[in-house]
Amino acid sequence: MQTLKLAFLALLLAAPAARAERLLVSNEKDNTITVIDGATLAVTATIKVGERPRGIVASHDGRSVYICTSDSDHVEVLDLATLAVTRILPSGPDPELMTLSPDGTTLYVANENDNMVSVVDVKAGRVVTEIPVGVEPEGMGISPDGRVLVNTSETTSMAHFIDTATQQPIANVLVGSRPRVARFTADGKQVWVSAEVGGTVSVVDAGSHTVVHTIDFAIPGVPRESVQPVGIAVTPDAKTAFVALGPANRIAVVDTGTYEVRKYLLVGQRVWNLAFSLDAKRLYATNGVSNDLSVIDVDALRVTKSVPVGRLPWGVVVVP
Amino acid sequence: MPARPGPIALLLTLLMASPAMAAEPVAVGIGYLALAPKRVTPQTLLDPPVAEEGVQGARVALADNQTTGRFLNQSFALHESVQPDADAVLAAARAMLAGGERVIVTDLPAPLLLQVADLPEARDAILLDATSEDDRLRGADCRARVLHLLPSRAMLADALMQFLAVKRWRSVLLVQGPGDADRAYADALRRSARKFQLRIAADKPWTFEPGAQRTDTGHVSIGAEVARFTQGLSYDVLVVADTANEFGDDLAYRTTDPRPIAGTHGLVPTAWARPFEQWGATQLQARFQKLAGRPMTTHDFGAWMAVRAVGEAASRGASADPAAIGAYLRSPKFELAAFKGSRLTFRPWDGQLRQPVLLADTRSLVSVSPQPGYLHQLSELDTLGIDQPETTCKL
Numbered sequence: 001m002q003t004l005k006l007a008f009l010a011l012l013l014a015a016p017a018a019r020a021e022r023l024l025v026s027n028e029k030d031n032t033i034t035v036i037d038g039a040t041l042a043v044t045a046t047i048k049v050g051e052r053p054r055g056i057v058a059s060h061d062g063r064s065v066y067i068c069t070s071d072s073d074h075v076e077v078l079d080l081a082t083l084a085v086t087r088i089l090p091s092g093p094d095p096e097l098m099t100l101s102p103d104g105t106t107l108y109v110a111n112e113n114d115n116m117v118s119v120v121d122v123k124a125g126r127v128v129t130e131i132p133v134g135v136e137p138e139g140m141g142i143s144p145d146g147r148v149l150v151n152t153s154e155t156t157s158m159a160h161f162i163d164t165a166t167q168q169p170i171a172n173v174l175v176g177s178r179p180r181v182a183r184f185t186a187d188g189k190q191v192w193v194s195a196e197v198g199g200t201v202s203v204v205d206a207g208s209h210t211v212v213h214t215i216d217f218a219i220p221g222v223p224r225e226s227v228q229p230v231g232i233a234v235t236p237d238a239k240t241a242f243v244a245l246g247p248a249n250r251i252a253v254v255d256t257g258t259y260e261v262r263k264y265l266l267v268g269q270r271v272w273n274l275a276f277s278l279d280a281k282r283l284y285a286t287n288g289v290s291n292d293l294s295v296i297d298v299d300a301l302r303v304t305k306s307v308p309v310g311r312l313p314w315g316v317v318v319v320p
Numbered sequence: 321m322p323a324r325p326g327p328i329a330l331l332l333t334l335l336m337a338s339p340a341m342a343a344e345p346v347a348v349g350i351g352y353l354a355l356a357p358k359r360v361t362p363q364t365l366l367d368p369p370v371a372e373e374g375v376q377g378a379r380v381a382l383a384d385n386q387t388t389g390r391f392l393n394q395s396f397a398l399h400e401s402v403q404p405d406a407d408a409v410l411a412a413a414r415a416m417l418a419g420g421e422r423v424i425v426t427d428l429p430a431p432l433l434l435q436v437a438d439l440p441e442a443r444d445a446i447l448l449d450a451t452s453e454d455d456r457l458r459g460a461d462c463r464a465r466v467l468h469l470l471p472s473r474a475m476l477a478d479a480l481m482q483f484l485a486v487k488r489w490r491s492v493l494l495v496q497g498p499g500d501a502d503r504a505y506a507d508a509l510r511r512s513a514r515k516f517q518l519r520i521a522a523d524k525p526w527t528f529e530p531g532a533q534r535t536d537t538g539h540v541s542i543g544a545e546v547a548r549f550t551q552g553l554s555y556d557v558l559v560v561a562d563t564a565n566e567f568g569d570d571l572a573y574r575t576t577d578p579r580p581i582a583g584t585h586g587l588v589p590t591a592w593a594r595p596f597e598q599w600g601a602t603q604l605q606a607r608f609q610k611l612a613g614r615p616m617t618t619h620d621f622g623a624w625m626a627v628r629a630v631g632e633a634a635s636r637g638a639s640a641d642p643a644a645i646g647a648y649l650r651s652p653k654f655e656l657a658a659f660k661g662s663r664l665t666f667r668p669w670d671g672q673l674r675q676p677v678l679l680a681d682t683r684s685l686v687s688v689s690p691q692p693g694y695l696h697q698l699s700e701l702d703t704l705g706i707d708q709p710e711t712t713c714k715l
Binding site for chain 2: 094112113115134135136153154155156157158160169172174177178196197198199223224225226228247
């Protein structure tokens, strides 16, 4: 009995430990990053950064995050120990989204204002080269092996597949209007591309560079124009994809096998970007208009909590 | 550019199937036909005369199309023809059509646009009206071969009236200028006030001569005129129809009661505005400023949308054939991303582009209509302007 009690106590103690993680939310309007404790979901800090922070990714050593401060025209490195901006990395004008190479050494940054993707050597802190892409580059995805980079361009409405070794385009795939986010599946076989204005998600075969399926979202009582897919998150088992639908105020739960929408989760207003907790049991979503973060139980497919953050929350990243 | 239909579509399909194959890009020709505006003396030192209005927007869109085209082995050419008078426009239209041009962007006043559209040679052409706001071109005088990019006056008026209704500024003093366009604008406002159940408390023509703009102590007389004009009236908001920009700027702060100004001045319903930066519009504002060396106007934006619409139809429809482009533009598959947060499509009943309408003053974006709460069974964008059941257009 005593051992059981102890085991139970240990379990209780271990449960929050499993959530020893922090969430960082970029607030586009406030020029701040909100830090949230993963266990308590309480806001623990608000950090001033450069102007218009949007895209945010964690370094692979877990020590820092990279933030696209769009109106400051550079990328800031936030040290997670001190919660202070310790370094500035260069980019092109108006950096919006970025992705890190699997080895953590190279940052690929989409510069919305100059039709270029900047390739940044993180250690040296310099732009190694620039790759010309379509008009208004936006989404950035990288294959699990780091060999293929996918960039979306909003006005050109394409997903550009780029060989990271040669930095040359391999293929240009026409997708829905105003593509936003590009995500490789964990097996690297598919790229999911959301189209904000098109209202669709294009599933692109990474081998043949063809659109194998286009997912539509018809929500009863919601006008078609309000369905504006942006954030995409695919579960580690690759069975379920979550798609944030912007002003439709919902996240679609998509079966990756059949491409059927299983459920729509009602979240805050203008839901934009998504991130899983480290154990992938929770999904976090930023709601730009209602200024909060929705917390979703991934197994139960339920929205469990809303955490108020700064004004116009844009991106979210989870760090240990 | 000669019309070369079938083989090009075939060639393009082949090219798209093997993107690595380097071949001569397939050319898409776009005509641009405009009547040069008469030079007007600026009313104020604040606004320098706008050079090459409209066509500059088309040029920015051409560059955008080329970038997409580069990846799809399509290239676009803009054939500009800006003419000094109506006869020259008609001659240029004939020459364009005889030369095989079938997709033509126009910046023409309504009567001239109709003359071009009714040319027998234009039978299988598609005209993209980039700049007109006339309701009659979307109503009794509509033409199957004409598509309209900018919002009609009815849409602009509805966008404003929805906003006033939401604000509960339900009583309107309507002030109409002396011109024909002022009357058309005011008529649209009257129709819209009925539609959204706002009350026109007083409907007054502006009859003062604009007179000389620059006179010493001129502010005294205009201040007295406006105060007298608005005396003894009870209303929430003054809505002005002064499309020629003769007196609209002289109303604010001079009314007897403190009331906001809207319409052609003050809070303006419009397709494009200088302070507008939402939904990525910053990028277009920046691209335009860089190319033209001046801010983008509504007519520039209309021309940008027209040329981009052609680009979108060519790349999505994977065809450079004008007939295929025309068919794609009208099909339900067509959608245009034009920095308004949602897809823009053409209304099949009158060729009007469905779109949200901005409400802005010179320094800030105030709101975007349709206002939340105005519902529609098919598209909330159709709460703006003439809906299918009420259209007088017979295509």
